[in-house]
Amino acid sequence: MLHALLSRGPGGTARRLLVTVLAAALTVSVAWAGAVIAPAPDIDAAVGTASGALDAFEVVDDAPLGAGQLLVGAAKVSLYPDPEGMAATFPGATWLQGEENAAACTTLSESFFTESLGDPEHPAHLATATASPWPENPDCLYQGGFGIGPVNPILDWDRAPGDPGYVADDDPETGYGLFARTIVLSDGDDTAVVTVIDAEGFLYEYANKCVPSQLPVGCGSREIAERLGGELDIDPSAFVIASTHSHASVDLLGGWGYVPDWYFNQAYGAIEQSIREAHANMVPAHVEVGEERARRFNSERRDTYRSAEEQQLAWLRAVDAEDGDVIATVGAYAAHPTSFGNFEATAHADWVGVFTRRLEDRFGGMGMHLMTGLGNMTNRSGRTGSTALADLIPAVGEGHVLTTTDVRSTATIWQQPVTNAPLNALGLPGFFDRTFVPTPATIRTGKTPETAPCLSASPTSVELQASAIRIGEDFALSAAPGEVFANLTNTVKERSPALVTMPLGQANDALGYMPQQFELNEANMQGAGFVAGGVLVVNYEDSYAVDRCTGDMVLESTIAMLGEL
Numbered sequence: 212m213l214h215a216l217l218s219r220g221p222g223g224t225a226r227r228l229l230v231t232v233l234a235a236a237l238t239v240s241v242a243w244a245g246a247v248i249a250p251a252p253d254i255d256a257a258v259g260t261a262s263g264a265l266d267a268f269e270v271v272d273d274a275p276l277g278a279g280q281l282l283v284g285a286a287k288v289s290l291y292p293d294p295e296g297m298a299a300t301f302p303g304a305t306w307l308q309g310e311e312n313a314a315a316c317t318t319l320s321e322s323f324f325t326e327s328l329g330d331p332e333h334p335a336h337l338a339t340a341t342a343s344p345w346p347e348n349p350d351c352l353y354q355g356g357f358g359i360g361p362v363n364p365i366l367d368w369d370r371a372p373g374d375p376g377y378v379a380d381d382d383p384e385t386g387y388g389l390f391a392r393t394i395v396l397s398d399g400d401d402t403a404v405v406t407v408i409d410a411e412g413f414l415y416e417y418a419n420k421c422v423p424s425q426l427p428v429g430c431g432s433r434e435i436a437e438r439l440g441g442e443l444d445i446d447p448s449a450f451v452i453a454s455t456h457s458h459a460s461v462d463l464l465g466g467w468g469y470v471p472d473w474y475f476n477q478a479y480g481a482i483e484q485s486i487r488e489a490h491a492n493m494v495p496a497h498v499e500v501g502e503e504r505a506r507r508f509n510s511e512r513r514d515t516y517r518s519a520e521e522q523q524l525a526w527l528r529a530v531d532a533e534d535g536d537v538i539a540t541v542g543a544y545a546a547h548p549t550s551f552g553n554f555e556a557t558a559h560a561d562w563v564g565v566f567t568r569r570l571e572d573r574f575g576g577m578g579m580h581l582m583t584g585l586g587n588m589t590n591r592s593g594r595t596g597s598t599a600l601a602d603l604i605p606a607v608g609e610g611h612v613l614t615t616t617d618v619r620s621t622a623t624i625w626q627q628p629v630t631n632a633p634l635n636a637l638g639l640p641g642f643f644d645r646t647f648v649p650t651p652a653t654i655r656t657g658k659t660p661e662t663a664p665c666l667s668a669s670p671t672s673v674e675l676q677a678s679a680i681r682i683g684e685d686f687a688l689s690a691a692p693g694e695v696f697a698n699l700t701n702t703v704k705e706r707s708p709a710l711v712t713m714p715l716g717q718a719n720d721a722l723g724y725m726p727q728q729f730e731l732n733e734a735n736m737q738g739a740g741f742v743a744g745g746v747l748v749v750n751y752e753d754s755y756a757v758d759r760c761t762g763d764m765v766l767e768s769t770i771a772m773l774g775e776l
Contacts, residue, residue: 412721
């Protein structure tokens with residue numbers, strides 16, 4: 212059973228009914244769009260606690276959207292493994308957990324990959340592989356992000372209230388849980404959906420996990436956006452399904468063993484459920500945004516050159532226009548979530564879980580964190596130091612209140628050449644369960660593509676998407692399909708016409724590191740980082756980059772889209 216965990220308090224049903232009526236009215240007539248029902252929020256009237264929201268914002272009772280309002284809903288669904296609940300669809304569903312099963316969950320070092328390339332029997336195994344070519348136990352869950360292959364089995368879970376077996380304690384490092392979280396924002400005509408899951412990543416599309424009897428063909432972020440977009444009348448370009456990239460969380464990519472079919476279906480269902488519930492929960496709300504200096508919480512980590520950190524914590528908060536309750540508070544910051552390591556084989560949301568819990572404790576509603584330019588950023592606040600990061604977000608009403616709230620979105624899709632030979636070898640047979648195709652592709656991109664291009668071509672390619680969302684004049688969000696670097700996200704913020712911009716990474720895909728051409732060593736890109744865990748070569752991230760021009764293509768596409776919106 213999926214555990215939906217979001218309380219909207221008494222009167223939620225009545226408000227949802229009201230919103231349904233309002234949404235219908237808004238689609239029939241545009242008259243409401245110009246109706247000034249309440250004066251613009253007075254942010255100077257803010258007080259220091261979440262309970263002061265009524266003083267900070269004008270409350271609108273039983274009225275359609277007024278100036279500066281959006282329809283906003285939020286929901287979160289637990290990702291705690293539930294093999295019993297999935298057994299009806301997957302007979303025999305099993306999760307091997309506990310130290311007694313450590314030996315049963317096959318582990319191997321990343322040298323398996325390099326050694327197996329020379330094994331004459333291995334190519335035959337790859338050619339016949341279906342769900343997973345890794346030699347792992349199909350009843351085990353694995354953590355993603357450490358090395359390559361099934362290295363770290365998940366034998367326990369950091370449980371949150373509502374998860375089976377949860378026990379309250381005073382340990383500041385436990386009790387955060389892992390979730391799929393969604394916030395939906397609509398102007399009554401157009402809608403944006405932003406989802407983030409506590410997982411290493413979630414792909415644009417899957418090559419082998421989409422068993423037709425259980426899941427639709429494609430069964431990744433693109434398929435969810437297209438199907439739910441058609442059902443809920445939302446432009447697919449307005450869906451963002453991102454991941455926190457916690458390395459102590461479950462692997463959903465296939466690069467670290469693989470995930471059993473029953474759990475992949477459960478995680479997929481949790482994403483969909485969180486979207487549906489957030490959409491159903493929408494109520495009229497005021498939205499405020501801001502950006503706080505957060506220099507001390509991250510640091511760059513490249514070995515051959517120094518780079519500038521992304522130093523701002525961008526945030527967004529939605530406050531119910533009827534009762535003044537906080538619906539959700541969203542933060543966006545760049546720092547690799549590796550503080551907890553493998554956490555004694557326990558799945559954990561890392562510092563992101565600490566951050567989101569702190570937001571919920573301070574403000575109420577749902578807390579949420581979105582990764583930005585994390586590719587070359589390391590967390591330096593420790594396991595629980597992100598509590599102080601969350602405390603940088605000011606009290607309700609002290610941000611910049613959006614007074615223009617029209618929602619727009621767009622996406623750019625292209626065939627990206629795959630020039631990284633080892634990743635190509637991983638992708639085609641399904642080690643990473645992403646669709647790589649033997650179709651030639653060429654791209655020419657860059658700041659001045661005619662005179663100083665980043666030019667790349669390959670007989671193998673992969674379809675990538677970058678997207679962007681604008682809300683009014685003052686807020687923007689972009690989505691990049693992998694681990695983009697801080698230079699890229701800093702540049703997006705600089706070039707964005709919006710006052711506050713969240714340039715997300717690991718969003719709608721999770722296809723490796725995406726530095727720009729000038730940041731990448733092409734020799735390292737051809738597998739050197741796979742050797743001995745990458746310790747014998749600098750800038751191991753290069754070995755996990757699909758192509759030298761991917762970052763440049765993402766950057767130029769994002770700048771163009773934000774300009775168009």
